Amino acid sequence: ATGDKGGRVVIFQREQENKSRPHSRGEYNVYSTFQSHEPEFDYLKSLEIEEKINKIRWLPQQNAAHFLLSTNDKTIKLWKISERDKRAEGYNLKDEDGRLRDPFRITALRVPILKPMDLMVEASPRRIFANAHTYHINSISVNSDHETYLSADDLRINLWHLEITDRSFNIVDIKPANMEELTEVITAAEFHPHHCNVFVYSSSKGTIRLCDMRSSALCDRHSKFFEEPEDPSSRSFFSEIISSISDVKFSHSGRYMMTRDYLSVKVWDLNMENRPVETYQVHEYLRSKLCSLYENDCIFDKFECCWNGSDSAIMTGSYNNFFRMFDRNTRRDITLEASRESSKPRAILKPRKVCTGGKRKKDEISVDSLDFNKKILHTAWHPMENIIAVAATNNLYIFQDKIN
Amino acid sequence: MFASVRSSGSRLPSSVELNGSQELEAPASLRCHDLWTCSPLVPECRLWDPVHMFLTPVVPDWPFYNLDTMFVRGLKRKCFDGEEDIEGTLAGIKAIPSYNLQRQSLLDMSLVKLQLCHMLVEPNLCRSVLIANTVRQIQEEMTQDGTWQMINTQSTGQASLDRLVSTDILCRSSREQAEGKHVPGYTTYNKDFEGDQAQDSSETMSTASSVQVPRNLQSNVWEMENPQENKGNFQKSLDQIFETLENKSPNSVEDLFSEVDNSYYDLDTMLTGMMSNSKMGHCDGLETFSSPTATASNSNCKSDLNELDHIVEILVES
Numbered sequence A: 001a002t003g004d005k006g007g008r009v010v011i012f013q014r015e016q017e018n019k020s021r022p023h024s025r026g027e028y029n030v031y032s033t034f035q036s037h038e039p040e041f042d043y044l045k046s047l048e049i050e051e052k053i054n055k056i057r058w059l060p061q062q063n064a065a066h067f068l069l070s071t072n073d074k075t076i077k078l079w080k081i082s083e084r085d086k087r088a089e090g091y092n093l094k095d096e097d098g099r100l101r102d103p104f105r106i107t108a109l110r111v112p113i114l115k116p117m118d119l120m121v122e123a124s125p126r127r128i129f130a131n132a133h134t135y136h137i138n139s140i141s142v143n144s145d146h147e148t149y150l151s152a153d154d155l156r157i158n159l160w161h162l163e164i165t166d167r168s169f170n171i172v173d174i175k176p177a178n179m180e181e182l183t184e185v186i187t188a189a190e191f192h193p194h195h196c197n198v199f200v201y202s203s204s205k206g207t208i209r210l211c212d213m214r215s216s217a218l219c220d221r222h223s224k225f226f227e228e229p230e231d232p233s234s235r236s237f238f239s240e241i242i243s244s245i246s247d248v249k250f251s252h253s254g255r256y257m258m259t260r261d262y263l264s265v266k267v268w269d270l271n272m273e274n275r276p277v278e279t280y281q282v283h284e285y286l287r288s289k290l291c292s293l294y295e296n297d298c299i300f301d302k303f304e305c306c307w308n309g310s311d312s313a314i315m316t317g318s319y320n321n322f323f324r325m326f327d328r329n330t331r332r333d334i335t336l337e338a339s340r341e342s343s344k345p346r347a348i349l350k351p352r353k354v355c356t357g358g359k360r361k362k363d364e365i366s367v368d369s370l371d372f373n374k375k376i377l378h379t380a381w382h383p384m385e386n387i388i389a390v391a392a393t394n395n396l397y398i399f400q401d402k403i404n
Numbered sequence B: 001m002f003a004s005v006r007s008s009g010s011r012l013p014s015s016v017e018l019n020g021s022q023e024l025e026a027p028a029s030l031r032c033h034d035l036w037t038c039s040p041l042v043p044e045c046r047l048w049d050p051v052h053m054f055l056t057p058v059v060p061d062w063p064f065y066n067l068d069t070m071f072v073r074g075l076k077r078k079c080f081d082g083e084e085d086i087e088g089t090l091a092g093i094k095a096i097p098s099y100n101l102q103r104q105s106l107l108d109m110s111l112v113k114l115q116l117c118h119m120l121v122e123p124n125l126c127r128s129v130l131i132a133n134t135v136r137q138i139q140e141e142m143t144q145d146g147t148w149q150m151i152n153t154q155s156t157g158q159a160s161l162d163r164l165v166s167t168d169i170l171c172r173s174s175r176e177q178a179e180g181k182h183v184p185g186y187t188t189y190n191k192d193f194e195g196d197q198a199q200d201s202s203e204t205m206s207t208a209s210s211v212q213v214p215r216n217l218q219s220n221v222w223e224m225e226n227p228q229e230n231k232g233n234f235q236k237s238l239d240q241i242f243e244t245l246e247n248k249s250p251n252s253v254e255d256l257f258s259e260v261d262n263s264y265y266d267l268d269t270m271l272t273g274m275m276s277n278s279k280m281g282h283c284d285g286l287e288t289f290s291s292p293t294a295t296a297s298n299s300n301c302k303s304d305l306n307e308l309d310h311i312v313e314i315l316v317e318s
Helices: A239-243 A284-295 B002-006 B028-037 B041-048 B050-055 B065-070 B073-080 B099-115 B125-145 B169-179 B201-209 B213-225 B227-247 B250-258 B267-272 B279-298 B304-317
Strands: A008-014 A028-035 A040-042 A047-049 A055-058 A066-071 A076-089 A113-129 A137-142 A148-153 A156-161 A164-173 A186-191 A198-203 A208-212 A224-226 A247-250 A256-260 A264-269 A278-281 A305-307 A313-317 A322-327 A333-337 A353-355 A364-366 A378-381 A387-391 A396-400
Touching (some): A008 A066, A028 A076, A028 A113, A113 A164, A156 A186, A186 A247, A198 A247, A239 B125, A247 A305, A256 A305, A264 A313, A284 B099, A305 A378, A313 A378, B099 B125
Parallel strands (some): A353 A364
Antiparallel strands (some): A040 A047, A055 A066, A066 A076, A076 A113, A186 A198, A198 A208, A247 A256, A256 A264, A264 A278, A305 A313, A313 A322, A322 A333, A378 A387
C-alpha cells in the first residue's frame, strides 16, 4: 500500500502467476484506491491540517478482508479492504434495479441467489482515532498482540486499542513544562515484534529508548538507553542534525534493531546499549556538503529503512533516486537507481556509483550532479520473498530477484 | 593563525566546524575588521534583504547558488570542496574564510529558517528544534570565544547558556557608536529583565532592541542604509518599549500564555526567550504584527520607521 500527499491510499496486489511462464512471479497491479484523509482546518489554531499520509501499517490478516491503519498529522484511521465478487439476485422486496416492489404485487416468496459479478474492492473506514495528538504524528506501530497499537507524535506516544476510538493511553510524554526548554523530540517509535510490552522510540538527538510497559503506566523512564558516543573528530555544527534518527525498525527476529540517521544506518543489538554492532554509510560523500544541504533543507529529509525477511540484508534510500542495500553477512553493498530510464521491465538493474574524488570514471556520477529533489524516502521489503518496493517521488517501483 | 584552522585531522571536516577556540586565535581587532570592512558583508546583507529574499527562491537550486554569491571564493571552497587545496584560502586577509564569518552566516541562515515557516500549516517541530539547537550551539561557542561582548554577569543565576538569542545588528552598530569601537557578534539576551536595568543605557537599549528578529531583519537593512538618521529615533522608540515592558505585570502574561499550548510554534517568543516574564506583553503585540504580516512587511524594508512607531503604539496601548 502507498499513501500520498493528497491523502489517497493505493493498494497493489500481485497477480496470479502466469501459467505460460511458470517461473516468473506475477506482477503487481493496482488493487484498490481510496481517499483516506481529507484536508481539515483546525479552527482553534487557525491552521490547516494536511491530508498527507504519514504512515501506513498493515494489520495481520485474520480473515478474507485486509485491514490497515493510515495516519496523517493528527488522525489515524482503520480501513477495511474487502472484496466482493458475488451479488445477490432475486430479492423479494426490491426489484432488480433496486426499486421497492409494491407489497401487494408480491404473490410468492423466493430465495435470493448469489450470482458472480466483477470483482469489486471496497475500502471502508472502520475506526477513526482522532483528537489524541497535539503534535504531528510521525509513527504508528501495531503490537504483536494484534489488539493494540501505538501512535507517536513529536512529544508524546499514545497506546490505543483497535476497537476503542474514544480513549487512548499516554505512555510517553517528553514535553517539558516550559516549552522553551525543548531540545529533543520523538522521531519514530515501534513495538517489539514478539514482546507485546516492549517498544522503542528514537529522538532527534540520535538516542533510542527502549521501554517496558510493565514497569510503569507512564514510560517516561526508559528501560534501556541506546546512544553511540560522538566522535569528537567529526564534530561540526551539523553533528546533531545529522545524528537525528529518522526511522527505527526491529529485525524480524526481534534481537536487533536498525536506526537511520542522515548519513548512515546502524544496527543495534538490544543487549548492548553503548554502541551499535554494525554501521553502514549510506552516502558519506555528502558529509562535505552539509552546509548546502542545510541551506536547501535536504538535511532534514527523513529516510526510512527496512530489513529483508531473514534479517540478512537491509535497505534504505538516498538521493538521485538511488537506494542502497547492505548484506550484513558479506558486508557487500550495492547502489541501485529507481528511474524509468534504467528500469525497463524485466531488465536487470545496473549498480550505480557516486564518484567522490576528482577523476570521474565512466558511468559514475559526480556528487555535484546528484539531483536532490529525487529522493527515495520510503522502501519496503517483502517479508518472505526478495521483492522490494521503492517509492520515488511520483512513481512506485517494484523490483524482484532475478529468477534463473 | 588562520592556517591552523583547517590543519587538524587527516579527514577534512565538514564546512563549518567547531574547532577548539585556541585554533581560532586572532587579534580581536582583526576579527572585527573582517566583519565590518570585508566585502562579504555586503552580499551577506542580501540575505537580510527581504526583497531579494522573496524574488529568489528560498530553496536555491542545486548547486548552492545562494552561498556562492554570499561567500568569498575561499569560503565557498571551504564550504563545499573540503578536498581542494586549502592553501588557496590563505591568499590574503580578504580571501580568508573567517571562521567567525562562516559561523555568523550559519547563524543568520538558521534564524532566517526559523522565521520562514509556513503560516498556513503548522511548522515541523522537529526541524524547528534542530535549527534552534544549532543556533544555541553557535551562541554557546561564540560566548566561549569571547565574541560575545556583552556577557551579563550580574544575573549569573539566570545567564544560562541555554538561552536563545536573537540577531541584533542594530545593537551592534549602536553600541559601536556609543563605545566608539567596532564590536562584532550578537548580544546575549538575558531573560532576567530586571537585571538589565542596572546596566548602562546602551546595554539596556540593546537588550530591549533584541526583542524580535523579524523587526531586526528589516531594521538591519534599514540601518545599513541610514544609520545616522534613524538611530536617534529608534533609540527613543526603544526607550518607550522598555518602559512599557517594565510596567507589564507578569501575571497577565502568564494568563495570556497558559492557554497557548503550542507556544513553541511562535518563533518570535522562542527566539527572544521572552516567554516567562514581563516581555510577553511586548512580544504579544509584536507577534501579531510580525506573524500575519510578515510577508507583507518584509517586502517593504524601507517603511520600518513607520512600522516601528506602529509597534510602539500597540505596546503603549496594550
